[in-house]
Amino acid sequence: MEQHERALAAYVDSVRGEPGALGVVLVGSVAQGRERPGSDVDVYLVVDDERFATETGRGRFAWVERRDADYPGSYIDVKLASPSYLTAAIERADDPTRASFLGARVAWSELADLGATVARIATLPDDAWDGRIRSHVAQARLYGAYFLRQATERGDGFLRRHAGVHLALSAARAALAANRILLPGPKYISELMRAASTPAGFLAAWELVLDDPDTASGAELLRVLDAWLGDGLLPDDALSTFIRDNELHWLRGGVPAEYW
Structure with a gap:
């Protein structure tokens, strides 16, 4: 104007x-x-x-x-x-x-x-996007299949919510990377997720994890995510990728994957 x-x-x-x-x-x-x-x-x-x-x-x-x-x-x-x-x-x-x-x-x-x-x-090459997808799927698996299960077993309300939010964030980051969409910040995630192209059932499963994170909702989101983007990522690969990009990313002078 x-x-x-x-x-x-x-x-x-x-x-x-x-x-x-x-x-x-x-x-x-x-x-x-x-x-x-x-x-x-x-x-x-x-x-x-x-x-x-x-x-x-x-x-x-x-x-x-x-x-x-x-x-x-x-x-x-x-x-x-x-x-x-x-x-x-x-x-x-x-x-x-x-x-x-x-x-x-x-x-x-x-x-x-x-x-x-x-x-x-503002431009990333395809191989960088593909690496992000792999990393975020690994993050989702650990938060959804490990930490969320531990939270439920222990009755730990904080860990349940923490794991649920990080599962939802990782799944969203993987979906946005598959759509070649940069994330300006957390306040834009819901809007961008509803605009992104995702498989049937993905958005509903994602929203359910946000509303009620537990082993059942986490497993359903992981099921849809893995069927879409998890091909070829073996369990040991996911664990090593999670540790590399989350717990040990400081060794490469960077920040954990959720902050990319």
Whole structure:
């Protein structure tokens, strides 16, 4: 909308020429064409690596600028990035970071390849998606067939709910990966699951685990998930994959699979 483009242009003018400033990347609802009249404008301010180190060294990763300056309720929601940050994001960013660049548009840049760089962040190759499916199915099996069963046997209400939520999360992540859908964050899971293509009975079984996690509901969700995406993942493979991507992912300098 016109007011958002005007606000974006004003912000670009305000940072162009700042020490270390290299570009502004428009992201979020305005970039994707789904903004409302009162939506804020989300941007990445790209700066050189020296300024990025200085800003983040004092804890400044994101901030708000131009509050109420351009239209009622307006503000620019700024996140900081640098060339090294963007290069690292291509290789190992989590889903919320990758998803934040979906539909991104370069508003101003001193870097000739900035548009191509941000497009690569939001794109994963097929083998990466396939690896995610395998990992998330393994997560689902352990939470659904092991931890959920233990919770029931022990009468442990916390573990039952914990295992149920993680089973549902893992199954959802596997389903979204099969659909090549990035996950911006937990608040979007239900919406994305209802829009994704899944086999008959999958969504109903998934919702039942959320409502009433127990051995029966967990087994049914695993049955549908395994029939769809579990081919070739043997029990020992699932256990090793779970340990590698959950308990020991720190050895590879990363985070557990649920945070990918």
